[in-house]
Amino acid sequence: MIVSFPNMGPNWVAFKTFFETMGAEVIVPEPTNRNTIKFGVKHSPEFVCFPFKATIGDFKNALERGADTLVMAIDCGPCRFGFYASVQERILRDLGYKDFRLIPLDQADLLEFKWVKVLFDVSPSKSVSMYSKALKAVIMLLKKAKLLEDIQTAEGLFRAYERTQGDTTHVVNDLLQQLDQTNSLSGLRKFRPIIKNTFANMDIDRTRNPLRVGISGEIHISLEPYVNIDLRKKLGEMGVEIHQSISLYDWVMHKLHVNFHRKWYEHLAKPYVPIDIGGECRWVLGEYIDKANAGFDGFVHEYPFTCMPEVVARTIITNKLKKMYDMPIIYFSFDEQSGVEGMRTRLEAFVDLMHSRRNQDVKTNKVKLVNNQKQYGHYGNNFCHECIELIQPK
Ligand code: SF4
Structure with missing residues (x-):
């Protein structure tokens, strides 16, 4: 077989x-x-x-x-x-x-x-x-899925600080090969420090003050880089910190009923979509609200063309949540016609918009800079916090 x-x-x-x-x-x-x-x-x-x-x-x-x-x-x-x-x-x-x-x-x-x-x-x-x-x-599946999520978390943060473009991608590819070859439980137990040390050894510029953006959407489009035209990488290389909670591990935990941050998103989305209508609709709404409350600079919603549940999420955000929470959002609907240049132009305009919004917030004292960096509320899982410590100015 x-x-x-x-x-x-x-x-x-x-x-x-x-x-x-x-x-x-x-x-x-x-x-x-x-x-x-x-x-x-x-x-x-x-x-x-x-x-x-x-x-x-x-x-x-x-x-x-x-x-x-x-x-x-x-x-x-x-x-x-x-x-x-x-x-x-x-x-x-x-x-x-x-x-x-x-x-x-x-x-x-x-x-x-x-x-x-x-x-x-x-x-x-x-x-x-x-x-x-x-x-x-x-x-083994659960452990590897969790480690893949950790690699994804670190990748989203470190790419915005890399001095040499492409370093993060090399680190991620190396780690994936190593993880594939680690097939003992004792090896997997030691793998998290390997991820952390490998990223910690990267040459990064800690003085940067990147925008912080959340990404969410339909799971296949969000996780498969060929179909989303490597959106995470392109945005990261524009100097944006990416926070994506969707992962295989996140999905499996949800289906085992022990994913508490998804339950929190469901709670936040309940007034708008009280039941699961498919796709990631409910969780996208909840995550948009949660990230807006945490002071994120923007949000990316990606989904397949003709995906009904995600179009519902998009409509609710556009007509309701965007007015209430005022966090910039950009939508990408992907199909076989999607092209890289159109996406890049839209992303550049989105990044410019977020920068001018932040500058305006600094001028009007809505946002205070400490050491020239915007401060954000407590956000993310333990591994995310460990990575954030690694990129703090020394
Ligand atoms: S409508 Fe299609 S693309 Fe959307 S979540 Fe369902 S199966 Fe996936």
């Missing part, structure tokens, strides 16, 4: 461990590229969401490289995500890819433990040892 799964940025590191720990051979999906998208666009219904097109292209690449088992997350709605797996399977079979199994991974409520069946399905050995392997696979 040769297992593969769709791309979602650097999270292949965690998924690979998950299946390899069960004894399955894994084909890591080829990075999403132009041909992946071309295939997806050609063979998908025209108005289906963009992540559907990108992930069916990933599956086609995996099948052509020898995978015979594809794993795809499913949900019980409320948006189109619930139908991805079955429609994609039908399309691939109609195109002549017959010798594969598509295993749906039910993520609607991880505490129902339906996902355990996926682990047993991909395990080549059906002996009692399968149970202990399954436990180890889950622990």
Whole structure:
């Protein structure tokens, strides 16, 4: 059995461990590229969401490289995500890819433990040892997912301070390779200090006073750099600190009902959207309010073209929340037509807007600078605070 799964940025590191720990051979999906998208666009219904097109292209690449088992997350709605797996399977079979199994991974409520069946399905050995392997696979997935989140957190902060453009990207790529090769629990326990020390050794300019921006939106678009045209990197290289709470770990914790900052966002969003309508709608609204209260300089909302839940979030922010909280926001809707230059121009204008707003706030004493730097309220998880300490002027 040769297992593969769709791309979602650097999270292949965690998924690979998950299946390899069960004894399955894994084909890591080829990075999403132009041909992946071309295939997806050609063979998908025209108005289906963009992540559907990108992930069916990933599956086609995996099948052509020898995978015979594809794993795809499913949900019980409320948006189109619930139908991805079955429609994609039908399309691939109609195109002549017959010798594969598509295993749906039910993520609607991880505490129902339906996902355990996926682990047993991909395990080549059906002996009692399968149970202990399954436990180890889950622990390894959670630990790697958390470490990937930590790398993402540090990357968002340090890129705004790097003296040589590209240093942060090199550090991140090195760490991803190291994390992929660390497959023992003792190795993973020691990995967090490795992340911290590697970033701490970067050559950074601590005297900078970057803008602080939150990013949120639909999860696939937010985590897969090819489909969001590497928005995080481009904004970071314009000297902006990025705070993104969406990650694989964040999502898994949410589905295990132990993600308390998501519960806080739900509470903040409740007057506007009291129930889950799909995508990240509720959490985007909550995060916008939370980051505005914490004094952030701006917010980026990214989502696939035709994504109904995210369009609802956009409409509520534009018509209601923006007037109440007055935090600048920019929206990016991505599909196969999205181009890099249009995005760069819009980002530059957005950064200029945030700078002039900050200068105005300083002039009118709404914001006070300490050591020429804007002070922000307490924000982020423990690792974020440890990273912020590392970039403080000495
Ligand atoms: S969240 Fe949006 S993009 Fe994702 S399946 Fe639902 S409607 Fe489509």
